[in-house]
Amino acid sequence: MFMTRLIGRxxxxxxxxxxTVFALGPVLWLAAMSLRTTAEIDLAHxxxxxxxxxxxxxxxxxxxxxxxYFWNSVIVVVSSVLVLLAIGGMAGYxxxxxxxxxxxxxxxxxxxxxMLPPQITVISFFQILVEYRLFNTLAGLVIVYIGIQLPLTVxxxxxxxxxxxxxxxxxxxxDGYSDFAxxxxxxxxxxxxxxxxxxxxxxxxxxxxxxxxxxxxxxxEKRTLPLGVYKFMGDQFSDIGMVATGAMISxxxxxxxxxxxxEKIIQGMRG
Amino acid sequence: xxxxxHRHPSKNWLAIGLFLxxxxxxxxxxxxxxxxxxxxxxxxxxxxxxxxxxxxxxxYVALASDRTFWLAVKHTVLWAVVAPVLxxxxxxxxxxxxxxxxxxxxxxxxxxxxxxxxxYVVVAVMWSWLYNYxxxxxxxxxxxVGLGGLQRSWLGEPRFALAALIVVDVWKWTPFHMVVxxxxxxxxxxxxxxxxxxxxxxxxxxxxxxxxxxIAPTLLGLLVLGFIGKMKVFDLVWLMTQGGPLxxxxxxxxxxxxRAFDWNTFDLGYPSTIATVWFVAIxxxxxxxxxxxxxxxxxxx
Numbered sequence: 001m002f003m004t005r006l007i008g009r010x011x012x013x014x015x016x017x018x019x020t021v022f023a024l025g026p027v028l029w030l031a032a033m034s035l036r037t038t039a040e041i042d043l044a045h046x047x048x049x050x051x052x053x054x055x056x057x058x059x060x061x062x063x064x065x066x067x068x069y070f071w072n073s074v075i076v077v078v079s080s081v082l083v084l085l086a087i088g089g090m091a092g093y094x095x096x097x098x099x100x101x102x103x104x105x106x107x108x109x110x111x112x113x114x115m116l117p118p119q120i121t122v123i124s125f126f127q128i129l130v131e132y133r134l135f136n137t138l139a140g141l142v143i144v145y146i147g148i149q150l151p152l153t154v155x156x157x158x159x160x161x162x163x164x165x166x167x168x169x170x171x172x173x174x175d176g177y178s179d180f181a182x183x184x185x186x187x188x189x190x191x192x193x194x195x196x197x198x199x200x201x202x203x204x205x206x207x208x209x210x211x212x213x214x215x216x217x218x219x220x221e222k223r224t225l226p227l228g229v230y231k232f233m234g235d236q237f238s239d240i241g242m243v244a245t246g247a248m249i250s251x252x253x254x255x256x257x258x259x260x261x262x263e264k265i266i267q268g269m270r271g
Numbered sequence: 272x273x274x275x276x277h278r279h280p281s282k283n284w285l286a287i288g289l290f291l292x293x294x295x296x297x298x299x300x301x302x303x304x305x306x307x308x309x310x311x312x313x314x315x316x317x318x319x320x321x322x323x324x325x326x327x328x329x330x331y332v333a334l335a336s337d338r339t340f341w342l343a344v345k346h347t348v349l350w351a352v353v354a355p356v357l358x359x360x361x362x363x364x365x366x367x368x369x370x371x372x373x374x375x376x377x378x379x380x381x382x383x384x385x386x387x388x389x390x391y392v393v394v395a396v397m398w399s400w401l402y403n404y405x406x407x408x409x410x411x412x413x414x415x416v417g418l419g420g421l422q423r424s425w426l427g428e429p430r431f432a433l434a435a436l437i438v439v440d441v442w443k444w445t446p447f448h449m450v451v452x453x454x455x456x457x458x459x460x461x462x463x464x465x466x467x468x469x470x471x472x473x474x475x476x477x478x479x480x481x482x483x484x485x486i487a488p489t490l491l492g493l494l495v496l497g498f499i500g501k502m503k504v505f506d507l508v509w510l511m512t513q514g515g516p517l518x519x520x521x522x523x524x525x526x527x528x529x530r531a532f533d534w535n536t537f538d539l540g541y542p543s544t545i546a547t548v549w550f551v552a553i554x555x556x557x558x559x560x561x562x563x564x565x566x567x568x569x570x571x572x
Contacts (some may be wrong), residue, residue, distance in 0.1 A: 012368055013373055015368070016365070016368050016369075016379060019383065020379060020382060020383065021448065023382065023383045023442070024382055026364070026397045026398070027386070027389065027397070027409075045406045045411070047341055064466065087293040087294045087297055088287075090291070091291050091293070093288065093290060095291070098286070098287050098290075100284075106430055109298070110298055111296075113302050116306070116550070117549055117550055118524075119503070119505075119523075119542075119546040119549065119550075120305075120546045120547065121306060122528075122546075123309055123527075123546060124304075124306075125305055125306035126531075126532075126539075127312075128304075128308070130435070143301065146297055146301060147297060147298075148301075150298060151302075152296055154294060173445075182290075183290070189420060195478075197464050204388055207390070208390030210391055210392055210506050210510070211528075217489040219483055225390075227392075229393060230388075230510065233392075233395070238470075239399065243396060247393045251388075251393055251408040259390060262381045262384075265384075266380070269384075269387060269388075270450050270451055271392055
């Protein structure tokens with residue numbers, strides 16, 4: 001009895017280790033290739049780097065324009081997330097704490113668009129941005145990102161604001177706080193955990209966003225990181241070592257964020 | 272749990288307007304308007320540098336007999352059914368493994384979750400290489416164990432390409448389901464499982480008769496969300512096979528993209544029609560699922 005239990009436990013552990021290799025193997029392989037030259041890779045595709053060619057990162061960063069893609073991604077993601085927090089926070093607060101006719105209807109209308117397939121808006125966004133001269137601009141992409149991430153943002157913040165005890169707000173009102181002061185000085189500081197979740201989820205989803213970016217950006221100087229890697233896939237497919245380096249550059253910020261906030265990120269993405 | 276909701280006696284419409292206004296404007300301009308525009312566009316033919324012409328239901332009639340579209344529908348639905356089932360089943364097994372308190376459980380959970388965070392572009396690069404005919408790991412392994420005859424061009428053969436893509440989808444999304452299942456398991460009252468322990472209920476018995484029924488709603492929810500989500504599948508297909516070879520991985524979303532931006536037809540009306548039809552199909556699924564679950568709930572109580 002004891003033995004079978006022990007064997008069962010080891011079998012289970014072996015299975016979990018096998019899955020770990022499956023889950024992480026490809027990523028580690030990519031990381032190894034990012035530090036090897038294509039000539040080295042061609043000799044042995046599954047070898048550990050003999051010398052770490054860090055200069056490849058410099059090459060990708062400077063010569064292959066990754067610097068530009070990286071900062072474009074930063075600009076787009078940071079601006080989108082800031083605007084989303086500002087307008088989504090107020091809307092979530094309002095829908096959670098004010099009772100008025102149509103409150104639930106508005107909440108449901110906004111929330112239900114989470115289900116929308118992106119194709120239903122991507123063609124018309126293309127037309128709209130062309131018409132307003134925002135096609136192929138980072139500002140245009142930011143506007144679209146605000147639109148597609150608003151429902152999730154409002155939903156997360158609304159459900160948090162809803163759980164704050166009413167007494168807090170009543171006390172503030174007795175102290176003569178205005179509506180906005182209550183929001184800004186009472187509700188927002190309490191909502192920091194929810195705000196962190198919103199920032200994390202939007203950062204990861206938008207940092208990786210591909211469909212809208214590939215449709216709405218045409219110029220190399222305006223590319224975000226996913227588009228940069230995509231271009232690399234096409235242009236330099238034979239130079240797999242450099243493609244791996246570029247791909248690694250695009251996931252480094254996510255990896256760093258994950259190293260520090262893994263629990264928070266898992267919770268946030270779980271929803 | 273009783274939640275004390277704000278019931279402010281005097282409705283401050285000014286504050287409501289200022290708080291809600293910006294989001295409402297964004298919602299109308301950036302969601303409602305584009306959706307309505309696409310639906311309207313589905314009745315037009317829109318060519319560059321020409322005034323759009325109204326063609327009525329012509330696009331819809333053409334779509335009904337568009338064999339590529341129906342092939343894309345078939346692939347998409349297949350994907351939307353198969354992938355969530357695999358992801359939930361494997362995710363549940365992994366969650367049970369972690370729930371059994373294996374060594375390094377917390378570490379494994381963090382490591383396993385990482386594919387969820389990696390962008391599709393990078394995932395596509397990695398897996399295109401893993402499937403590479405000459406030096407991809409799959410063929411490499413087959414050759415090593417002397418099964419070289421089974422080597423395939425995994426993304427290049429119509430028979431295997433779709434399955435190969437679904438494997439990548441499973442790789443990326445299983446950890447997400449694992450984490451949700453684990454949270455559901457950890458939410459179960461410990462006493463119940465300990466009682467089962469005393470009754471010398473086996474490991475499988477515990478899973479089959481106690482854990483599974485108790486987290487069934489979570490599993491069902493994951494399957495439904497997965498299904499709806501995969502009906503939109505685009506990135507992976509576009510980046511790895513572009514719907515090929517020979518349409519064998521074409522999905523509705525890639526077909527919309529192709530017809531809108533990648534074919535020399537340059538008509539935005541017809542792809543809008545496809546998008547509209549698919550939007551209605553997904554909406555119908557959502558409504559169908561919600562009604563079914565409402566009925567189930569009322570039956571259970």
